[in-house]
Amino acid sequence: xxxxxxxxxxxxxxxxxxxxxxxxxxxxxxxxxxxxxxxxxxxxxxxxxxxxxxxxxxxxxxxxxxxxxxxxxxxxxxxxxxxxxxxxxxxxxxxxxxxxxxxxxxxxxxxxxxxxxxxxxxxxxxxxxxxxxxxxxxxxxxxxxxxxxxxxxxxxxxxxxxxxxxxxxxxxxxxxxxxxxxxxxxxxxxxxxxxxxxxxxxxxxxxxxxxxxxxxxxxxxxxxxxxxxxxxxxxxxxxxxxxxxxxxxxxxxxxxxxxxxxxxxxxxxxxxxxxxxxxxxxxxxxxxxxxxxxxxxxxxxxxxxxxxxxxxxxxxxxxxxxxxxxxxxxxxxxxxxxxxxxxxxxxxxxxxxxxxxxxxxxxxxxxxxxxxxxxxxxxx
Numbered sequence: 001x002x003x004x005x006x007x008x009x010x011x012x013x014x015x016x017x018x019x020x021x022x023x024x025x026x027x028x029x030x031x032x033x034x035x036x037x038x039x040x041x042x043x044x045x046x047x048x049x050x051x052x053x054x055x056x057x058x059x060x061x062x063x064x065x066x067x068x069x070x071x072x073x074x075x076x077x078x079x080x081x082x083x084x085x086x087x088x089x090x091x092x093x094x095x096x097x098x099x100x101x102x103x104x105x106x107x108x109x110x111x112x113x114x115x116x117x118x119x120x121x122x123x124x125x126x127x128x129x130x131x132x133x134x135x136x137x138x139x140x141x142x143x144x145x146x147x148x149x150x151x152x153x154x155x156x157x158x159x160x161x162x163x164x165x166x167x168x169x170x171x172x173x174x175x176x177x178x179x180x181x182x183x184x185x186x187x188x189x190x191x192x193x194x195x196x197x198x199x200x201x202x203x204x205x206x207x208x209x210x211x212x213x214x215x216x217x218x219x220x221x222x223x224x225x226x227x228x229x230x231x232x233x234x235x236x237x238x239x240x241x242x243x244x245x246x247x248x249x250x251x252x253x254x255x256x257x258x259x260x261x262x263x264x265x266x267x268x269x270x271x272x273x274x275x276x277x278x279x280x281x282x283x284x285x286x287x288x289x290x291x292x293x294x295x296x297x298x299x300x301x302x303x304x305x306x307x308x309x310x311x312x313x314x315x316x317x318x319x320x321x322x323x324x325x326x327x328x329x330x331x332x333x334x335x336x337x338x339x340x341x342x343x344x345x346x347x348x349x350x351x352x353x354x355x356x357x358x359x360x361x362x363x364x365x366x367x368x369x370x371x372x373x374x375x376x377x378x379x380x
Contacts, residue, residue: 048085048356057306069105071365072109072113076112085099114146131182149213151172174195265349268354271329284313286360
């Protein structure tokens with residue numbers, strides 16, 4: 001068992017930062033972490049998606065980035081297997097734009113936890129620079145990077161970054177072909193419909209293979225992942241996720257790929273509470289603020305600071321979670337739901353809890369994480 005204040009990090013010899021209680025940022029309450037809870041090492045649940053967003057009325061991102069690193073450290077201490085970040089651009093609340101920069105900072109603040117990007121919007125990045133930055137994080141983290149890539153959807157982002165949204169699928173296909181060549185360190189040349197690269201060797205090279213995961217829900221994206229990537233990072237509702245798994249298995253059969261070489265990672269919002277109704281009521285405002293922001297992103301790009309609060313949610317809370325990968329209730333019911341997904345999938349599904357809610361105060365977020373670490377993670 002790994003207890004609060006224990007001296008051993010998961011899988012490593014004792015280090016000064018490993019196993020010690022989280023040193024809260026100066027703005028956080030010192031008693032945010034109650035004593036007495038213990039956790040099993042090596043639990044099978046990731047945590048995210050860290051986004052470093054301002055709360056309504058704020059204009060300084062220092063708190064959000066301090067808390068991002070602190071939450072990653074706490075996720076490792078609690079025994080989560082991985083911690084994940086998420087990318088968007090030009091949002092008024094500063095939704096995290098630079099995932100590999102933050103991943104490098106997390107790498108230096110932690111020792112054992114996997115560091116995932118969920119996801120980098122790959123067609124908005126030059127593939128050579130993406131390869132360089134990912135290799136650097138892999139070196140700094142001693143092999144802990146999980147490189148999740150996605151297409152992106154916002155025209156504002158594509159235009160602002162000088163990328164062509166109409167060619168994003170082709171760009172992703174080529175990026176997935178370029179990255180493995182770049183990471184060999186040997187000179188190579190690439191000529192495609194989107195990218196033409198001169199003969200160059202990309203260095204440094206990663207110390208170990210970087211797993212590349214593809215996020216998305218459309219069938220072409222899922223089949224592309226089966227052909228060219230190491231896994232899928234998906235947050236589809238259960239029935240849709242099972243369909244996506246079918247597409248992967250079908251594509252693997254077509255190309256002669258052993259599906260055992262492919263990782264299936266499903267992320268969902270997990271809200272613990274004594275009952276489903278109590279959990280939804282407790283986290284309703286924070287969940288709504290997170291959901292609403294996606295509909296507000298493009299409009300917010302040209303809006304002055306500070307970011308506004310989300311409009312009040314006046315419908316039944318069940319309308320907020322219906323048709324989404326959002327599960328609420330006692331920890332044992334969350335475990336049952338995840339195990340049912342794995343059983344129905346027929347493949348070894350890994351899970352990530354998308355339970356970072358930017359509107360929550362720091363102490364509330366720590367409590368949510370502790371409940372998942374104690375009641376859910378050890379059982380999946």
